[in-house]
């Protein structure tokens with residue numbers, strides 16, 4: 515016979531979103547249990563690989579700006595509470611042709627919300643950022659309100675603070691079933707049942723498998739690869755540089771970070787033109803999260819190497835690579851809130867490869883929803899009940 519635990523709120527999954535939700539609940543004095551199948555900060559989901567970009571003039575839509583501003587405040591709060599530096603304020607470069615999504619999207623968001631920014635012509639961009647090999651006609655939007663988040667450290671800090679505030683944390687504990695109920699939903703870990711008033715499900719790429727009650731919302735899990743490339747020249751422009759995203763004419767949207775170790779820079783590809791193929795690999799390869807993404811291979815090395823060549827002072831053979839999963843919704847907006855098929859549950863999923871920067875505010879919103887059933891944070895556009 516298994517044990518039965520009781521608590522107010524269970525958080526399933528202690529990745530980016532669940533770790534922040536657990537801390538927010540615990541600091542408010544809500545009895546909470548966090549359950550993670552691996553250990554917080556692991557490298558088998560969507561939140562590993564040393565760094566994540568935060569930017570404010572939001573290319574994906576000006577309507578995200580109020581939520582990213584809330585996230586900045588919550589990150590500062592987590593830094594204060596943990597005594598750790600979790601966000602390096604480097605500023606951001608968004609570059610591309612004048613009509614590219616990166617440039618026009620950043621300018622639209624900046625104009626709409628009165629965000630401080632600088633718009634550089636191709637010549638100004640080349641002069642100011644000589645470590646970037648910009649294409650002719652590539653211009654840049656630069657903003658100070660951008661930087662690097664340290665994902666493993668942020669997750670670790672939130673889980674530690676949650677524990678210190680009284681939350682119980684179960685690791686190496688795969689949830690096998692969640693039984694929705696408006697009064698008393700139950701989370702099963704093997705034959706141990708955890709009965710609660712509310713359950714927050716923040717299971718990342720595993721969400722749809724864990725919630726068979728969900729109708730098909732068109733969620734896809736896709737593989738992405740990151741590469742760390744060696745610095746070959748003067749490291750200063752790269753160590754003191756900005757995070758960046760570059761929108762290429764062929765539809766590739768790739769990004770990179772300043773060097774955090776003084777030896778390498780990390781780059782990755784966010785999106786490609788639909789149907790793109792590289793040496794036989796179809797872009798956006800689907801992944802079964804139970805198996806995990808395929809290990810990086812020679813095609814990934816060549817693909818990322820071609821992009822590394824768009825930087826000066828950087829070699830084109832990566833020192834290491836890592837594979838990771840994106841959980842995509844059809845509209846690439848997140849799913850945060852309630853679904854009628856899942857009474858007693860609060861859902862946080864479908865972060866579509868751009869969710870980490872919001873995790874601190876998502877955690878606060880999830881704690882509000884679990885505690886009060888509503889939140890003042892601007893998450894209306896993420897209603898999981900919206901038509902997809």
Ligand SMILES: Cc1cc2nc3c(=O)[nH]c(=O)nc-3n(C[C@H](O)[C@H](O)[C@H](O)COP(=O)(O)OP(=O)(O)OC[C@H]3O[C@@H](n4cnc5c(N)ncnc54)[C@H](O)[C@@H]3O)c2cc1C
Nearest residue numbers: 527529530531551559560567689718838865867869870871
């Ligand atoms: C390569 C890459 C680069 C990215 N770059 C950026 C960026 O620069 N900026 C940005 O804002 N975003 C970025 N993102 C997106 C961002 O990292 C994700 O949106 C975010 O990490 C998703 O968090 P999550 O909590 O939903 O998922 P995860 O962090 O994967 O957490 C889900 C957790 O649930 C656990 N879990 C699942 N099933 C169970 C179960 N049955 N029982 C117990 N535990 C379970 C998992 O083990 C995992 O720990 C990037 C993503 C990738 C992959």
